[in-house]
Amino acid sequence: AQKVTQAQTEISVVEKEDVTLDCVYETRDTTYYLFWYKQPPSGELVFLIRRNSFDEQNEISGRYSWNFQKSTSSFNFTITASQVVDSAVYFCALSDEGVAAGNKLTFGGGTRVLVKP
Amino acid sequence: NAGVTQTPKFRVLKTGQSMTLLCAQDMNHEYMYWYRQDPGMGLRLIHYSVGEGTTAKGEVPDGYNVSRLKKQNFLLGLESAAPSQTSVYFCASSYSRRLGQINTGELFFGEGSRLTVL
Secondary structure (H helix, E strand, C coil): CCCECCCCEEEEECCCEEEEEEEEEECCCCCEECCCCECCCCCCCEEEEEEEEEEEECEEECCCEEEEEEHHHHHEEECCCCCCCCCCCCCEEEECCCCCCHHHHHCCCCEEEEEEC | CCCCECCCEEEEECCCCCEEEEECCCCCCEEEEEEEECCCEEEEEEEEEEEECCCECCCCCCCCCCECCCCEEEEEECCCCHHHHHHEEEEEEEEECCCCCCCCCCEEECCCCCEEEE
């Protein structure tokens, strides 16, 4: 069965500090997709990134960067120079390409990030 | 562009009452999902549908029923609400891998429906 673990339940930083969110996943399939979603205090879920299991290149998008390491089954997310607007709950999720139908996502428990001014 | 719309946004029920949550999407997506979000547990899949007229159980289906009579709508029903069903419910939709639609695997979520069962 698929499983996504976000060991950090809450992280508190001061503005401009970097923050790294850990995500460890388990799957028996060789083809899968990993995602990060952001849930700001307003409650909606915002898609941040998708990465497939064959692409281990790190990705940077502005102040956001992602480090995918298949060898350790990890897909970590770093926010550089954090800002108050980054305060949110962040979810890591896994989609099993081997499932017969559906893009069903398995979510981690989420990490709440609080950025203090 | 509405995207995924859930109604109602808030509801308070008494134990044993029934209700239906409605999800509507205007993106012509084949796949639709219902998740529930509870503190510390992330989002858990209740039921999903891969097309009109089809539904399937997810991780936590007990106590819920669903219907997908029209492609754009996915209904989640609680026949006899229990306090354990107090949660925030999210509907989502996505493109299909099977029909050649552009598929990034991304789920498009509604804004959520907060349900309290007393």
